[in-house]
Amino acid sequence: MSNEMYLEWYRQLVMIRRFEQKSSEMYQLGKIGGFLHLYIGQEAIAVGSVAARQENDHVITAYRDHAHALVVGIEPKLIMAEMFGKVTGVSKGKGGSMHLADVNRRFWGGYAVVGGHLPLATGLALAEQYKHTDSATLCYFGDGSTNIGYFHESLNLAGTWQLPVLFICENNQYGMGTAVARASAVTAIVDKAKAYGLPASQVDGMNVMKVYEATQKALAAIRAGEGPQFLEMITYRFEGHSMGDPLRYRSSEEVEKWREDDPIGILERHLLSEKLADKATLEQIDKSVEQELEAAVKFAEESPLPSADDLFAHIYVEA
Amino acid sequence: MARITMRQAISDALREEMHRDPDVFIMGEEIGVWGGTYAVTRGFYDEFGPERVRDTPISEMAIGGAAAGAAMAGLRPVAEFMTINFAFVAFDAIINHAAKVHYMFGGQMKCPVVFRAPGGGGRQLGATHSHTPDVIFAHFPGLKVVSPATPYDAKGLLKAAIRSDDPIMFIEHATLYQIRGEVPEGDYVVPIGVSDIKRTGSDVTIIAYAQGLQVALSAAEQLANEGIEAEVVDLRSLRPLDMGPALESFKKTFKAVVVEEGHRSYGIGSEVVARLQEEGFDYMDAPIKRVAQFEVPLPYSQQLEQSALINADRVIAAVKEIL
Ligand SMILES: Cc1ncc(C[n+]2csc(CCOP(=O)(O)OP(=O)(O)O)c2C)c(N)n1
Ligand SMILES: [Mg+2]
Numbered sequence: 019m020s021n022e023m024y025l026e027w028y029r030q031l032v033m034i035r036r037f038e039q040k041s042s043e044m045y046q047l048g049k050i051g052g053f054l055h056l057y058i059g060q061e062a063i064a065v066g067s068v069a070a071r072q073e074n075d076h077v078i079t080a081y082r083d084h085a086h087a088l089v090v091g092i093e094p095k096l097i098m099a100e101m102f103g104k105v106t107g108v109s110k111g112k113g114g115s116m117h118l119a120d121v122n123r124r125f126w127g128g129y130a131v132v133g134g135h136l137p138l139a140t141g142l143a144l145a146e147q148y149k150h151t152d153s154a155t156l157c158y159f160g161d162g163s164t165n166i167g168y169f170h171e172s173l174n175l176a177g178t179w180q181l182p183v184l185f186i187c188e189n190n191q192y193g194m195g196t197a198v199a200r201a202s203a204v205t206a207i208v209d210k211a212k213a214y215g216l217p218a219s220q221v222d223g224m225n226v227m228k229v230y231e232a233t234q235k236a237l238a239a240i241r242a243g244e245g246p247q248f249l250e251m252i253t254y255r256f257e258g259h260s261m262g263d264p265l266r267y268r269s270s271e272e273v274e275k276w277r278e279d280d281p282i283g284i285l286e287r288h289l290l291s292e293k294l295a296d297k298a299t300l301e302q303i304d305k306s307v308e309q310e311l312e313a314a315v316k317f318a319e320e321s322p323l324p325s326a327d328d329l330f331a332h333i334y335v336e337a
Numbered sequence: 338m339a340r341i342t343m344r345q346a347i348s349d350a351l352r353e354e355m356h357r358d359p360d361v362f363i364m365g366e367e368i369g370v371w372g373g374t375y376a377v378t379r380g381f382y383d384e385f386g387p388e389r390v391r392d393t394p395i396s397e398m399a400i401g402g403a404a405a406g407a408a409m410a411g412l413r414p415v416a417e418f419m420t421i422n423f424a425f426v427a428f429d430a431i432i433n434h435a436a437k438v439h440y441m442f443g444g445q446m447k448c449p450v451v452f453r454a455p456g457g458g459g460r461q462l463g464a465t466h467s468h469t470p471d472v473i474f475a476h477f478p479g480l481k482v483v484s485p486a487t488p489y490d491a492k493g494l495l496k497a498a499i500r501s502d503d504p505i506m507f508i509e510h511a512t513l514y515q516i517r518g519e520v521p522e523g524d525y526v527v528p529i530g531v532s533d534i535k536r537t538g539s540d541v542t543i544i545a546y547a548q549g550l551q552v553a554l555s556a557a558e559q560l561a562n563e564g565i566e567a568e569v570v571d572l573r574s575l576r577p578l579d580m581g582p583a584l585e586s587f588k589k590t591f592k593a594v595v596v597e598e599g600h601r602s603y604g605i606g607s608e609v610v611a612r613l614q615e616e617g618f619d620y621m622d623a624p625i626k627r628v629a630q631f632e633v634p635l636p637y638s639q640q641l642e643q644s645a646l647i648n649a650d651r652v653i654a655a656v657k658e659i660l
Contacts, residue, residue: 076410107443108442108443109441109442109443109445110443110444111443112440112441112442112443113441113442113443117441117442119442119445119446120445121442121445121446126409126446127438127442127446129434131429131433131434134402134429134430134433134434135402135434136402137398137399137400137401137402137403137405137406137430138402138403138405138406138409138434139406140399140402140403140406141402141403141404141405141406141407141408141409141410141414142406142407142409142410143406144403144406144407144412145406145407145409145410145411145412146410148362148388148407148412149411149412167398168398168399168402171394171396171398171399172399172402172403174394174396174399175393175394175396175399175403178394179391331444332439332440332443332444333439333440333478333479334439334479334481334503335439335447335449335501335502335503336501336502336503
């Protein structure tokens, strides 16, 4: 692992964290509407796993998608503008927080119907298998999504057809207010994947280095022709499910305990103790993130709204 | 010109498109080794192999979603639902994903998938297997919905659907598979979203599609024996809906009957009637009639089932009411 890579991971972790905090602020100011799902606490998963992808790998995820959009390389200002409903947004103001995508980066977006994108991921992988490429598809979803039919049909199909897809379950312990054990007959989610013949392992989802390593290994297995793979990332969402979550379903002690494993703190301690970076370098990164976010908000503020004509654009490719 | 069945016409369209474009492939339950439950894809497995003729598990959600995903990534999948009744299980994949990604992501991606689905009543299959739910799919912008009534249109429309960059629901009425019609040799397409006059006449306009069109034509023939000349318009596509020929005809006959196999309430007929009165109010000489399936789940017992479905007699009676 090069120093540069560690520092880039650190930058991305901080960027996601601060981006989410900024989004929350903008939401409270009424600049962002609709639903807003924050990724705070889960940052290491998007950062570590996308770092392990090769350029032609696909990425697709659920509505908690800001982080994935950022780490595939979409500029923060284009995401902020999307959430402000501006025409300069990644999805031209038609998608919002839950529907960010950039096809040029092979990021197929966030999807807001729980589990609905799992078969899409399976189809992306099918297309690559059909074309005999070495591209894999990274498909992210939550613990709650493993209870919907889409999950089971997609894993079964991927297993049957040996499709090059990596299913990444971000087990943040809850689907909205429902703890895993209250909704899933099998609480080790890897066991569900194993039932469909997929090699599956649990990973410390708070540690970006472990996420990276596990993802690299899984992608290598896919490219070696070993078929679809499954990773269960053990993590926690520090904030509510979405804005306005009354948080009645968990104790503050529980949250505090998980916060000790803050993914930024884990990497920061590693960098400092191994002398891979000094405090000043990290502070410099923090500052540059701050500046980029200020500029992003300014860009979103100043961007134009979509026009009346945009309403009817893109319903069909062919009129 | 050869007279072939609608089954053959659809099969030929699929086969020719698979030969024309290596990105076209088919997937669905029992389409391969079995040859298709309606035998539309018989022989395809041997001809094209398991890569391009993909037997799927019984997983409608995954069939709908994976076909959409493969289309997003650049392929041209034709996914078959064994019957349209089972496409209900895949409704979310079709409506929320295939039909929405182009718009929802600001035009970045396209989803050129074709969903083929045999449907319709009249075969004593009982309440769950006899739906004609075409209007439900036609409700949503983003999806195109096509349902042919003749072998010629079936072949040309399916080719157009496969070549289209938009997601398309291609609905085949299962009782039409055996009907025969003239189909020319060689390649042609029938454009999506264009209605067609199937019979000319000056006394009344009958607007229909798919199996309803065949019922309308047979009613028109019997009416002709009594000296009543009906003009019969075939909608062919339900979305986009081309009202041009129907309106033109209505402005000539001043009277219209709309025929469909689906239920009457909130149906295709409701939409067509609404548009006729909005755009042709000054030409209206009589109430516009709707002939459609009665508001009951379809029963098994043959006579009972037939009594709930449309037939030529009901169309004739509707015409006579307004003449
Ligand atoms: C089919 C469907 N049912 C219900 C919802 C409402 N809903 C949105 S998110 C969510 C919880 C999903 O939990 P999980 O998969 O664990 O993801 P997380 O939010 O924890 O990231 C629910 C029930 C939905 N969007 N789609
Ligand atoms: Mg969860």
